[in-house]
Amino acid sequence: MPSLRLRKALEDQPGIEAFILLATDPMARIDVPFLMGELGGRVVSVEETDGVLTITVERRAAPTG
Numbered sequence: 001m002p003s004l005r006l007r008k009a010l011e012d013q014p015g016i017e018a019f020i021l022l023a024t025d026p027m028a029r030i031d032v033p034f035l036m037g038e039l040g041g042r043v044v045s046v047e048e049t050d051g052v053l054t055i056t057v058e059r060r061a062a063p064t065g
Contacts, residue, residue, distance in 0.1 A: 022052055032055050044058055
């Protein structure tokens with residue numbers, strides 16, 4: 001579910017280049033990097049505190065020119 005919400009946020013907010021996702025689903029550690037690879041973005045960091053994952057991602061830069 002976290003990766004689906006992240007995908008929606010990326011679609012709904014095209015001007016934002018970085019997102020911080022908070023998730024309690026341990027599969028987000030696998031699903032979010034897969035999603036970002038699929039979309040051409042990247043995971044900047046993954047941290048876990050008290051069972052909550054904080055995942056920072058950056059979207060692919062828009063082509064210029």
